[in-house]
Amino acid sequence: MSVDIDLATIWAFIIAFAVFAYVVLDGFDLGIGILFSSFAVGEERDQAMNAIAPVWDGNETWLVLGGGGLMAAFPLAFAIVMPALYPPIIAMLLGLVFRGVAFEFRWRDPRHRGFWDFGFTAGSMVAALAQGITLGALLQGIKVVGRGYGGGWLDWLTPFSLLTGASVVAAYALLGSCWLIAKTEGQGRRRAYRLARRLGVVTIAAIVAVSAATPFLTHDYYTRWLTMPGILLTAPVPLLVGVLSLWFWRALDREEEYRPFLLVIALFALCFVGLGISMYPFIVPNQVTIWAAAAPASAQRFMLVGTGIMIPIILAYSGWSYWVFRGKAGATGYH
Amino acid sequence: MFDHVDAVNLARAQFAFTVSFHFIFPAFSIGLASYLAVLEALWLSTGKHRFLDIYRFWLKIFAIAFAMGVVSGIVMSYQFGTNWAVFSDKTGPVIGPLMAYEVLTAFFLEAGFLGVMLFGMKKVGKRLHFAATCAVAVGTFISAFWILSANSWMQTPAGYAINAQGQFVMAGSWLKVIFNPSFPYRLVHTVIAAYLTTSLVVGATGAWHLLKNPADRNARTIFSMAMWMAALVAPVQIAAGDAQGLNTLEHQPAKVLAMEGDYDASPNGAPLILFGLPSNGEGRVRYKVEVPHAGSLILKHDPNAPLPGLKDYPRDQWAPVAIVFWSFRIMVGLGLAIFGLGLWSLVARARGKLYDWRWLHRAALVMGPAGFVAVIAGWVTTESGRQPWTVYGLLRTQESISPLAAPAVASSLLAFVCVYFAVFGFGTWYILKLIAKGVEVGESELDDAPIRTAGITPAGQQP
Numbered sequence: 160m161s162v163d164i165d166l167a168t169i170w171a172f173i174i175a176f177a178v179f180a181y182v183v184l185d186g187f188d189l190g191i192g193i194l195f196s197s198f199a200v201g202e203e204r205d206q207a208m209n210a211i212a213p214v215w216d217g218n219e220t221w222l223v224l225g226g227g228g229l230m231a232a233f234p235l236a237f238a239i240v241m242p243a244l245y246p247p248i249i250a251m252l253l254g255l256v257f258r259g260v261a262f263e264f265r266w267r268d269p270r271h272r273g274f275w276d277f278g279f280t281a282g283s284m285v286a287a288l289a290q291g292i293t294l295g296a297l298l299q300g301i302k303v304v305g306r307g308y309g310g311g312w313l314d315w316l317t318p319f320s321l322l323t324g325a326s327v328v329a330a331y332a333l334l335g336s337c338w339l340i341a342k343t344e345g346q347g348r349r350r351a352y353r354l355a356r357r358l359g360v361v362t363i364a365a366i367v368a369v370s371a372a373t374p375f376l377t378h379d380y381y382t383r384w385l386t387m388p389g390i391l392l393t394a395p396v397p398l399l400v401g402v403l404s405l406w407f408w409r410a411l412d413r414e415e416e417y418r419p420f421l422l423v424i425a426l427f428a429l430c431f432v433g434l435g436i437s438m439y440p441f442i443v444p445n446q447v448t449i450w451a452a453a454a455p456a457s458a459q460r461f462m463l464v465g466t467g468i469m470i471p472i473i474l475a476y477s478g479w480s481y482w483v484f485r486g487k488a489g490a491t492g493y494h
Numbered sequence: 495m496f497d498h499v500d501a502v503n504l505a506r507a508q509f510a511f512t513v514s515f516h517f518i519f520p521a522f523s524i525g526l527a528s529y530l531a532v533l534e535a536l537w538l539s540t541g542k543h544r545f546l547d548i549y550r551f552w553l554k555i556f557a558i559a560f561a562m563g564v565v566s567g568i569v570m571s572y573q574f575g576t577n578w579a580v581f582s583d584k585t586g587p588v589i590g591p592l593m594a595y596e597v598l599t600a601f602f603l604e605a606g607f608l609g610v611m612l613f614g615m616k617k618v619g620k621r622l623h624f625a626a627t628c629a630v631a632v633g634t635f636i637s638a639f640w641i642l643s644a645n646s647w648m649q650t651p652a653g654y655a656i657n658a659q660g661q662f663v664m665a666g667s668w669l670k671v672i673f674n675p676s677f678p679y680r681l682v683h684t685v686i687a688a689y690l691t692t693s694l695v696v697g698a699t700g701a702w703h704l705l706k707n708p709a710d711r712n713a714r715t716i717f718s719m720a721m722w723m724a725a726l727v728a729p730v731q732i733a734a735g736d737a738q739g740l741n742t743l744e745h746q747p748a749k750v751l752a753m754e755g756d757y758d759a760s761p762n763g764a765p766l767i768l769f770g771l772p773s774n775g776e777g778r779v780r781y782k783v784e785v786p787h788a789g790s791l792i793l794k795h796d797p798n799a800p801l802p803g804l805k806d807y808p809r810d811q812w813a814p815v816a817i818v819f820w821s822f823r824i825m826v827g828l829g830l831a832i833f834g835l836g837l838w839s840l841v842a843r844a845r846g847k848l849y850d851w852r853w854l855h856r857a858a859l860v861m862g863p864a865g866f867v868a869v870i871a872g873w874v875t876t877e878s879g880r881q882p883w884t885v886y887g888l889l890r891t892q893e894s895i896s897p898l899a900a901p902a903v904a905s906s907l908l909a910f911v912c913v914y915f916a917v918f919g920f921g922t923w924y925i926l927k928l929i930a931k932g933v934e935v936g937e938s939e940l941d942d943a944p945i946r947t948a949g950i951t952p953a954g955q956q957p
Contacts, residue, residue: 212609212613213609213610213612213613213614214609216564216604216605216608216609217605217608219564219605220601220602220605223567223568223571223597223601224597224598224601226572226575227571227597228594229575230571230574230582230586230590230594231590231594232590232594234583234584234585234586235583235586237574237583237586238575238579238582238583238586238896239579240575241574241575241579241582242896242897242898245576245896246902249906249910252568252572253909253910253913255568256565256566256569256914257913257917259561259565260558260561260921263557263561263924264921267558267927267928268920268924306583306659307583307896308579308896311899312898312899312901454586455587455657457587457663458586458587458590458591461664461668462594462595465598465599466598469598469602473606476602476603477602480606480607480609483609483610483614483618484613
């Protein structure tokens with residue numbers, strides 16, 4: 160059996176794109192969920208909910224594409240990573256259940272609205288934390304035996320994975336607050352600016368901490384990041400993070416509407432590039448490369464046709480949906 | 495080793511639990527999405543406000559059911575990896591692409607237009623809104639297409655080879671994989687089942703309000719539409735079920751024998767066992783009530799055609815007969831009851847008494863949940879009947895499992911049970927509350943909810 164090398168690389172980029180799309184899109188609505196409990200009951204909460212209600216389902220679909228795409232394009236990686244991360248994945252799924260139904264349930268049951276609002280926050284928090292832990296656990300390495308996971312069911316739990324977990328919670332909350340800056344007015348917006356400042360500090364500190372810890376996880380990361388000639392390639396990444404952070408601050412000072420959100424996305428993109436530098440071409444670090452995990456070319460080619468046609472169409476109508484609900488969510492919703 | 499077997503059974507229980515719960519929602523929303531499209535089309539073409547009221551009434555219910563379907567569906571896509579890693583590794587190259595196509599062509603379509611369907615009427619206008627409703631309805635069907643193709647491939651694998659790593663890979667053509675031998679039958683049977691399930695819920699809603707107020711015009715419209723659906727589609731479903739039975743006999747004979755409870759071969763024509771207590775241990779059905787030759791008549795359309803028995807197959811390839819035997823009877827029994835309800839409604843309609851026969855309304859009310867029960871019973875039959883295989887005849891369930899410790903699977907199973915009963919229990923209650931309230935004249939839009947509940951004056955247009 161021959162595996163088409165280019166095809167595997169293309170698919171690695173497609174999966175990465177899906178994951179990044181998910182992180183940005185569901186990132187801001189999970190972030191609003193994380194912050195939700197801190198908003199005043201009534202207008203402020205309703206406004207925040209209105210800012211995401213029409214789009215959350217589409218955002219979450221990227222997670223299904225990431226998972227389903229991984230199973231189809233890199234089944235071996237899916238088969239190793241999912242059991243290794245069993246508890247956080249299950250926790251994420253249950254968290255998503257609570258927050259997903261809260262969108263409808265809170266309107267249907269005023270008597271239990273407090274409960275569903277709490278479920279919305281707790282579910283978003285758990286999902287974000289679990290996703291961050293998943294990232295950290297993947298980065299720190301997974302034990303592989305044969306064609307499967309070879310470790311215990313709590314191997315993922317380390318200080319590093321908890322750090323990445325907390326970092327993702329902070330980062331999503333930051334993105335959520337920047338979305339609220341763009342989508343709300345009045346009291347809610349002023350609060351969003353304040354939140355964005357605080358969360359900006361926390362997120363950038365978290366990026367620094369994770370970046371500082373990563374090279375010392377395994378020797379390979381150290382070589383990639385901190386020795387010649389790799390450092391010539393990698394040095395611009397932290398430098399750009401610094402530049403973007405300053406720019407982000409200036410945008411907050413000038414009370415700009417959309418720029419903070421876009422700059423946080425750029426910050427996410429840089430972290431993503433950093434992740435790529437650490438991992439490529441491995442899909443399970445130091446264990447399984449994208450070529451070893453790749454599904455046969457027949458499967459990858461078959462899906463490439465559909466992906467090539469459908470992704471632009473999906474982006475077009477998803478973009479249209481965002482366009483329909485553009486502008487301020489307002490206290491009175493979309494009417 | 496004992497630990498390992500335990501993990502297998504726990505993982506099976508978890509899959510059975512989560513998939514059964516999940517399927518309740520699509521079984522309802524596939525039919526409801528189409529019903530909504532029909533209602534909106536009726537409103538647009540006749541201009542009668544009544545249809546818009548009914549549309550908005552069901553749209554609120556759809557929003558709740560759809561949200562529950564989405565969140566319970568995400569669980570399914572990840573469960574392949576968490577609990578069935580070896581299965582994922584081995585079958586990913588064949589059924590993975592089918593599920594990826596489901597995401598690309600169905601999930602995004604539904605999700606992308608759902609926001610407009612729920613909240614966008616005033617923003618995009620009637621025509622585009624109708625297009626969004628249709629997009630969601632078509633999306634639910636496309637979703638059924640792909641996931642049933644993947645499921646059918648597990649039942650009747652085709653177009654595959656096995657590579658050096660032990661993975662199933664496509665061989666020949668993807669069309670052979672997608673349109674594997676049982677797929678067309680399953681697709682038709684399942685989609686019709688979803689339509690019937692919805693029509694029974696809609697019918698029960700109409701019946702409930704007719705029982706309270708026989709002059710309720712909206713209830714009359716709802717009830718009449720639902721009864722047309724049940725009357726016209728139930729016979730088609732019986733024919734589709736029969737065709738699927740013959741197809742199963744051809745490709746998975748041992749499953750059909752388990753459904754029939756035929757342990758021994760019947761060289762001169764098999765009886766139809768109506769009831770009894772199958773026992774795999776004794777290899778017979780105790781206390782059975784049977785009709786001679788009727789089994790062969792149904793399965794072979796010839797009363798004297800010989801049929802094999804389960805004992806012609808190795809003992810370790812038998813499905814759990816008692817489960818399959820009974821779930822099959824529940825499904826068929828309810829199917830016949832639905833058919834009967836449809837006939838009864840036709841008689842009532844022919845005599846001009848559709849809105850007057852209270853016993854008909856009571857029967858329709860009682861039958862409200864029958865579709866869900868029948869659909870779940872049908873899935874139990876086909877999935878349990880596939881045992882002991884995940885990929886029929888090729889990959890055993892025991893060999894498909896992730897390398898997991900039993901406590902991990904047990905705790906996640908417990909968590910799923912608690913969360914699902916709590917969350918989906920509430921959701922079902924909210925749906926029942928809406929149903930009990932009934933269609934109101936000048937039914938509010940779904941997106942009015944935030945205004946009303948927030949106690950803020952509806953300001954109308956946004957800037």
